[in-house]
Amino acid sequence: MSLHVAVLMGGWSAEREVSLLSGTGIAEALESLGHRVTRIDMGRDVAQRLADAAPDLVFNALHGTPGEDGSVQGLMDLMGLRYTHSGMATSVIAIDKLLTKQALVPHGIPMPGGRIVKSAELFAGDPLPRPYVVKPVNEGSSVGVAIVTAEGNYGNPILPDATGPWHEYPELLAEPFIRGRELTTAVLAGRALGVTELQPRSGFYDYDAKYTDGMTEHLCPAPIPDAVAVACKGIAVEAHRLLGCRGASRSDFRWDDGQGVDGLFLLEVNTQPGMTPLSLVPEQARHLGMSYAELVQAIVDEAMQDRALEHHA
Incomplete structure (x- = not known):
């Protein structure tokens, strides 16, 4: 069955460029399968552009915030749009x-233990024994991850002028480093x-x-x-x-x-x-012998089936 699919990509997260690559590949695969595709590089007018497109399905190719954190999912739920991948509550968690x-x-x-620390606290002392990892609580693709080693690679304690995620995020998740x-x-x-x-x-x-x-x-x-x-x-x-x-x-x-x-x-x-x-x-x-286009189609098929079941629930 041929569908009209809007491929939502880009956006303004730290993973924008990767999302554009993902979205382009997905759009080309969908077209090769005979689907009609509308490419949408997400901006603040995303709701209007989705409404204008009125697709059968939105293929969510966004990475990071706000495409992966439940925001876009909630918007599409409100608009009554079918979309691929996880829903709002799952994405938030x-x-x-x-x-x-x-x-x-x-x-x-x-999972490794860990706790949230104020970034400024790292300049006073280590929250965990070294080596440990600090990372943003809600970024993907290893954005902002730093491994703090016993060798004092960022200073001991961490120096305020050392480059790291503590300057970009007010809070970080500290976890033991797993060798x-x-x-x-x-x-x-x-x-x-x-x-x-x-x-x-x-x-x-x-x-x-x-x-x-x-x-x-x-x-x-x-x-x-x-x-x-x-x-x-x-x-x-x-x-x-x-x-x-x-x-x-x-x-x-x-x-x-x-x-x-x-x-x-x-x-x-x-x-x-x-x-x-x-x-x-x-x-x-x-x-496993599944081509890229077959993978894209499998994701589309599940989304169409899931949302249809929801609609009739």
Whole structure:
């Protein structure tokens, strides 16, 4: 069935450029499948542009705020529009790393401990024993992540003139640093696609490493014990279910390979995972024999089915 799909991309978050890449790829795939596509680079007039387009479905290709935090989802709910990926309540919780812990840890999902700290407090002393990680509570794509090591890479305590997220965000989430390896699992329509290990060629898996070709090696499937792969998939599917995710999600893990399955910790769940040529969800789908266009169509199909069921509930 041919649909009129509005692809919502861009916006004004720190992840704008990645969203534009995702949206362009999605739009081209939809057109190759015979759908009519309206591309919308989101501005403050997004409600009017969506109303003018009057699509059968909105494919949400936004990353970060306000496209991933429930704001756009709430707007589209009010407008009665069908859209891909997770709804408002799920998006509000999943983009907030502390709320995610509160939603998942009581159900047995292993996540690192942590607490919110005022950024200015970091200049007086460490909130946790080094090494530890500080990150914004509600950004994605490793935006604003800093690893504070025993070597005092930012000063000891952190120096006020040291470059870091403490200058951009009034509050940060501080977590113990988990040594080991970076793993990620995509979930599509409640099914885990695979496990990928990410090996940055230098430093850690930050924003640049994620989106610059050649900076990170993707090992898919990850060269890890079967028990750890099974655990990754199981945790990712359960987190997707507990949070109420729809469409595609991606769960990111750290695995201390000296601890076996007990060393596996979920870091976050991304409700709007990237769909660029370097992105992990298309890569895992491809490993299962699913083309990029087939992946896009599967996300569309689930969204149309879910919203139709809601409409008749």
